[in-house]
Amino acid sequence: xxxxxxxxxxxxxxxxxxxxxxxxxxxxxxxxxxxxxxxxxxxxxxxxxxxxxxxxxxxxxxxxxxxxxxxxxxxxxxxxxxxxxxxxxxxxxxxxxxxxxxxxxxxxxxxxxxxxxxxxxxxxxxxxxxxxxxxxxxxxxxxxxxxxxxxxxxxxxxxxxxxxxxxxxxxxxxxxxxxxxxxxxxxxxxxxxxxxxxxxxxxxxxxxxxxxxxxxxxxxxxxxxxxxxxxxxxxxxxxxxxxxxxxxxxxxxxxxxxxxxxxxxxxxxxxxxxxxxxxxxxxxxxxxxxxxxxxxxxxxxxxxxxxxxxxxxxxxxxxxxxxxxxxxxxxxxxxxxxxxxxxxxxxxxxxxxxxxxxxxxxxxxxxxxxxxxxxxxxxxxxxxxxxxxxxxxxxxxxxxxxxxxxxxxxxxxxxxxxx
Amino acid sequence: xxxxxxxxxxxxxxxxxxxxxxxxxxxxxxxxxxxxxxxxxxxxxxxxxxxxxxxxxxxxxxxxxxxxxxxxxxxxxxxxxxxxxxxxxxxxxxxxxxxxxxxxxxxxxxxxxxxxxxxxxxxxxxxxxxxxxxxxxxxxxxxxxxxxxxxxxxxxxxxxxxxxxxxxxxxxxxxxxxxxxxxxxxxxxxxxxxxxxxxxxxxxxxxxxxxxxxxxxxxxxxxxxxxxxxxxxxxxxxxxxxxxxxxxxx
Numbered sequence: 001x002x003x004x005x006x007x008x009x010x011x012x013x014x015x016x017x018x019x020x021x022x023x024x025x026x027x028x029x030x031x032x033x034x035x036x037x038x039x040x041x042x043x044x045x046x047x048x049x050x051x052x053x054x055x056x057x058x059x060x061x062x063x064x065x066x067x068x069x070x071x072x073x074x075x076x077x078x079x080x081x082x083x084x085x086x087x088x089x090x091x092x093x094x095x096x097x098x099x100x101x102x103x104x105x106x107x108x109x110x111x112x113x114x115x116x117x118x119x120x121x122x123x124x125x126x127x128x129x130x131x132x133x134x135x136x137x138x139x140x141x142x143x144x145x146x147x148x149x150x151x152x153x154x155x156x157x158x159x160x161x162x163x164x165x166x167x168x169x170x171x172x173x174x175x176x177x178x179x180x181x182x183x184x185x186x187x188x189x190x191x192x193x194x195x196x197x198x199x200x201x202x203x204x205x206x207x208x209x210x211x212x213x214x215x216x217x218x219x220x221x222x223x224x225x226x227x228x229x230x231x232x233x234x235x236x237x238x239x240x241x242x243x244x245x246x247x248x249x250x251x252x253x254x255x256x257x258x259x260x261x262x263x264x265x266x267x268x269x270x271x272x273x274x275x276x277x278x279x280x281x282x283x284x285x286x287x288x289x290x291x292x293x294x295x296x297x298x299x300x301x302x303x304x305x306x307x308x309x310x311x312x313x314x315x316x317x318x319x320x321x322x323x324x325x326x327x328x329x330x331x332x333x334x335x336x337x338x339x340x341x342x343x344x345x346x347x348x349x350x351x352x353x354x355x356x357x358x359x360x361x362x363x364x365x366x367x368x369x370x371x372x373x374x375x376x377x378x379x380x381x382x383x384x385x386x387x388x389x390x391x392x393x394x395x396x397x398x399x400x401x402x403x404x405x406x407x408x409x410x411x412x413x414x415x416x417x418x419x
Numbered sequence: 420x421x422x423x424x425x426x427x428x429x430x431x432x433x434x435x436x437x438x439x440x441x442x443x444x445x446x447x448x449x450x451x452x453x454x455x456x457x458x459x460x461x462x463x464x465x466x467x468x469x470x471x472x473x474x475x476x477x478x479x480x481x482x483x484x485x486x487x488x489x490x491x492x493x494x495x496x497x498x499x500x501x502x503x504x505x506x507x508x509x510x511x512x513x514x515x516x517x518x519x520x521x522x523x524x525x526x527x528x529x530x531x532x533x534x535x536x537x538x539x540x541x542x543x544x545x546x547x548x549x550x551x552x553x554x555x556x557x558x559x560x561x562x563x564x565x566x567x568x569x570x571x572x573x574x575x576x577x578x579x580x581x582x583x584x585x586x587x588x589x590x591x592x593x594x595x596x597x598x599x600x601x602x603x604x605x606x607x608x609x610x611x612x613x614x615x616x617x618x619x620x621x622x623x624x625x626x627x628x629x630x631x632x633x634x635x636x637x638x639x640x641x642x643x644x645x646x647x648x649x650x651x652x653x654x655x656x657x658x659x660x661x662x663x664x665x666x667x668x669x
Contacts, residue, residue, distance in 0.1 A: 367507040367561075370467050371521040371577065372495035372528070381520075385511025385560075 008057045009039045009122060015062045016161055019131040020088070023165075024111045031119065031128040038122050047121070050305045050337045051247060051276040056219050059189045061161035063087070069156060069185060076181050076211060077398040080150035085164060087156050088132035100143030100174075104136045114167060115199060123221045123249065127195040131165035134195075137178075141171035141201070148177040148396055155218055158188035167197045170204040170232075177395055181211045184218040193221045200232040202256065207235040207395050213406065214243035216271070223249045230256030230285075237393050240267040240275050241406050250279040257285045265294035266390040268383070268410065269302035269334075276305040283316040286346075292323040295390050297360075297383050298334035305337045310351060312344040319346065323353040328360050328386055360386075380411035420445050420585055420616045421486070426477035427641075428458075428465050434475070435461040437641030443585070446613035450627055450652060451620045453638035454660040459620045460504060462638070463589040466618075467501040468494050482584065495521070496528035498584030502574040502591050509561040514573070515543065517561060518580055525581060546579035550606040568599035575606040586610075587618045592626035604629030624656040639663050 019028065040057045041048040068091060071084045083103065084092035090105045097103060104113060113136045119125055137149065155162045170176055184190055192214070200206055214220050220243050228234055240246050252261050267275045281290045296304050306325045327336045340353035360382055368378035384391070384407055394400050421443045428436040435458045443449050453459050465472050466479070468491035479486040484497060509517075523533040534542070547554050550572040562570050571591055578586055588607070592600055607617065607630050619630060627635075627649065635651040636643045644663060645651065655662070 361507070361509070363507050364509045364512075364561075366469065366491065367503065367509065368512070368517060368521075369491040370495055370501055370503075371517070371581065372492050372525045373517065373521050374492050374524065375490070377520065377524075378492075381512050381517060382509065385509065388511045 010036065012040070012057055012059070012061070013126070013129070015060070016130045017063065017132065019129060019163075020106070021131045021134060021165055022107070022109060022111050023114055023128065023131070027114070027116075028128065031125055035122070035125045035129055038125065040122060047278060047307070050303070051274065056191065056245070059159060059191060059219075061159050061191055063161055064157055066156045069154065071152060071154065074152050074154060074181065074183050075150075076152070076179055076402045077148065077150055077396060079398065080148045080179065082150045082152070083135065084152045084154070085133055086154045087160060087162055090133060098146065100140035101145060101149075102138045102140075103149070106133045109134075109136045115169070115197065118225070119195075121249070123193060123247070124195055124223050124225075127163050127165055127193050127223065130161070130163040130193075131195075132163050134165040136166070137168045139170050139174045139176050142173045143171060144175040145177065148179050148399075150179045150181070152181045152183065153192070153194060155182075155184040155187060155190050155192045155214070157186050158190060160187065160190040162190070162192040164192075164194045166195065167199075168206075169199045170201060170206050172201045173203045174201070175205040177207045177209075179209050179211070179396070179399055181213065182220060182222075183213055184215045187215055187217040190218045192218060194223070196224045198224060198226040198234075200226070200228045200234055202229045203231040204229075205233045207237070209237040209394050209396075209399060210239065211403070212238070212240040212243050212246055214246065216242070216244050216273075218243065219245045221247050224251070226250070226252045228252065228254050228256060228259045228261065231258050232256065233260045235262040235264070235393065237390070238263075238265040238277065239390075239394075239403060240265070240269070241403070241410065242268075243273060243275070245274050247276045248278065250277075252279075252281045252290075254281065254283050254288050254290070255285060257287045259285070259288045261288070261290040262393065263290075263292045263294075264390050264393040266387050267294075267296040267304060268387075268407070269296070269304060270299040271302060272300065273302045274304075275302075278305075278307045280309040280311070281321065282311045282313070283319045283321065284313050286315065286317040286319065288316070289320045290322070293390060293393075294325045295387055296327045296336065297330065297386065298327060298336060299330040301331070301333040303335045303337075306355070307339045307341065308353070309341045309343070310353075312342075312346050312349050312351065314345040317346050317348040319349040319351070321349070321351040325355045327357040328383070329357060330360055376411050380408055383407070383411070420447075420482060422480045424477050424479070426465070426479065427475045428461060428472045429475055430461070430472050435472075435641055436465065438477070439638070439642055441636065441643060443616045443618060445616055447634065448611065448617045448619065448630060448632045450632040450635045451618060451638050451643075452622065452624070452635060452652060452655060454664070455622070457638045458641045459622070459638055460589060463501060463504075463587050463620055466499065466587055467491065492524070495581075496525050500578050500581060500583035500586045502571075502578060502586065502588045504590040504593060506562050506570040506574055508563045508565075510563050512561050514557050514559055514561050518577060522580060542580065547576055549579050549609060550575045551602050552576050567594040568596065571595055571599065571603055572606070575603050579606065579610055583615065585616050585618070587620065589620045590622065591619070592621055592623065600626065601629060624652045627652045637663055
C-alpha cells in the first residue's frame with residue numbers, strides 16, 4: 001500500500017474554495033492552523049483501520065457549474081417544511097414556516113448564530129474550512145412542530161466537492177421530527193462532506209432520520225455532533241440505502257441527567273460499496289438510558305464497519321446502555337468488521353453489547369417462492385423483515401413507506417442485474 | 420394433470436430417484452407410500468423445484484407444460500402447491516401480507532385482476548374456518564411460534580387460499596395428534612373437486628383413513644414398485660415394508 005504523504009491532504013484541498021459561511025473568524029483561524037498540520041489518516045489510525053482513504057485522497061475535486069435540476073423526484077415526504085440544496089445552492093425554500101421555527105440558509109446566517117462545537121478529525125475540519133452552504137435551524141421553547149422538516153442535499157456533477165454545514169437547536173420542551181436526504185446525480189468520484197451540530201435543550205424531543213441514497217460514484221462523509229441537556233430524548237436513524245463509500249461519525253454528549261438516546265442504523269450494500277458507522281455515546285451524567293441498534297445486509301463484495309463506543313464517566317451512575325449490531329451476508333465475498341467498545345468508569349451501571357453476522361435464510365426464500373412469489377420479491381420480503389425493527393424506529397409513516405419503496409426498487413434492480 | 424416419465428434425480432452425485440413413472444388425472448387422489456430413504460421427499464422436492472436436486476433423466480408434463488423448465492415460483496403460479504413437511508418460520512413477514520402478494524402474483528399470471536383488500540379478508544375468514552385456524556394466527560409472522568399442528572393447518576389454509584390444481588402433501592400427518600389430523604384431512608377433503616388433484620406422500624397408512632385415495636403407490640429405491648387401490652395401503656400396514664423389500668429384485 002502506497003503511504004499517504006503529509007502533502008496529500010493539502011493537494012486534495014488545492015482547488016477547494018474557502019468557506020462561504022460566516023463562521024466566527026477565530027474559529028476558522030484555529031481550524032486552519034490545525035488543518036495545515038494534518039493529513040489523511042491511514043490504517044494505523046484506529047478510527048480508520050478498516051476504511052482506506054487512498055482512493056479519496058487521489059480525487060481531483062473541482063467545482064463546475066451545473067444547470068438547475070428538477071428536484072421533485074428526490075422528495076421523500078410531501079407534507080413537510082422542505083428545503084433543497086443542489087451543490088452550493090439552495091434551490092428551494094419552504095415559503096411559509098410556522099411560528100417558533102426559524103431556518104436561516106447560507107448567507108442569512110450570522111457569525112453569532114453559530115454555537116461552539118468541537119471539530120476533531122480531518123473530515124470535520126475540512127468541513128469548517130470549505131463549507132459552501134447549509135442551514136441553522138432554531139425551534140423555540142415549547143414549540144411542537146405540526147409536520148416534519150425535510151432537507152434534501154443533492155450532489156450534482158462529476159468530481160463535485162460538496163461541503164454542507166448545519167446546526168439545529170431544539171428549545172426547552174420543544175419537539176421535532178426532521179428528515180434529511182442525501183443524493184447524488186451524474187456523480188463520478190464526487191465527494192460530499194456534511195456536518196451537523198445538534199443541541200437539545202432541557203426536556204426537548206428530537207427524531208432525526210437520515211436517508212443516504214447516494215448512488216454508486218459518490219464518497220459521502222457525514223458527521224453529527226449532538227449535545228443533550230437534562231430530560232431530553234434524542235433519536236438518530238441512519239439509513240444507508242445506497243452509496244459507493246459512506247462514513248458516518250456520530251458523537252452524542254449526554255450532558256444532562258435523565259436523558260434517553262437512541263441510535264439506529266440500517267445499511268444495505270452491494271457491489272464493492274463500503275459503509276463505516278462510527279458512533280460514540282458519552283455518558284457524562286447519571287440516570288440515563290442509551291439504546292443502539294445497527295443492522296446491515298451486505299451483498300457482492302461490499303464491506304461494512306461498525307464501531308460503537310460507549311463511555312460511562314465516573315459520576316455517571318445508574319446508566320443503562322445497550323448496543324447491538326446484526327449483519328446478514330448475501331455473498332461469500334462480503335465482509336463486516338464489527339467492534340463494540342465499552343469504557344465504564346462508574347460502578348452502578350448496566351451495559352450490554354452484542355454482534356452477530358449470518359446468512360439470509362434460503363429455506364425461507366424457497367418457502368415464499370413455492371407460493372408463487374418471485375425470487376426478488378422473496379428476498380426483499382426477508383431482508384425487509386430482518387431490517388424491520390430498525391425501520392419501525394422511523395416515526396413518520398410517509399417516510400417509512402418511502403423507505404420500503406426504495407427497498408423494493410433496489411431489490412428489483414438487483415434481480416435484473418443478477419439474471 | 421401430471422405425467423412423470425422415467426424420472427432420475429440425484430443429490431450431490433448420489434442417485435435417489437431411479438426411473439419413476441406416475442400419471443395423475445384431474446379429480447384423483449394418489450398416495451405415495453414407502454420406507455424411509457425410498458425417495459418420497461425427494462419426489463416432493465423435485466416437483467416443487469428445489470435446486471439442490473439434479474435431474475439426470477426423464478421429464479414431467481404438467482397440464483401441457485414442461486414442469487422441469489419452470490422456476491419454483493412459476494410452478495406455483497401454474498397451480499402446483501407443496502405442503503411442507505417442515506413449514507419454515509419467517510419472523511417479520513406477516514402471514515397475511517405474504518399470502519396476498521402470492522395470491523396476486525398467481526392471479527396476475529392467469530391474467531386476472533388483483534384481489535381487493537375487502538375480498539381478500541373475507542376469503543381469509545372463510546378459508547381459515549375450513550382448517551379451524553384462529554384468524555389471529557393468520558395475521559402473525561409466517562409460522563412463528565406456531566405449534567406443530569398449527570403449522571400444518573397453516574399449510575392447508577394456504578392451499579385453500581391459493582386454490583392450486585395439484586397439491587402435494589409431504590408427510591403432512593407427521594407430528595399431528597388425532598384431532599389435528601382430522602382437521603387437516605377434513606380441509607383437504609373439502610377442497611377436493613373434479614378439477615384438481617392431490618398427491619399424498621406418507622410413511623403411515625393413518626392419514627389414509629381420513630383422506631381416501633383413489634390410487635396407492637409404493638415407492639422403493641427410487642422407483643414405484645407396486646400400485647393399487649386403497650386396499651394396498653392396508654395390506655402394507657399389515658405386512659410392513661419388508662414385504663416390498665423382499666419381493667423387489669435388485
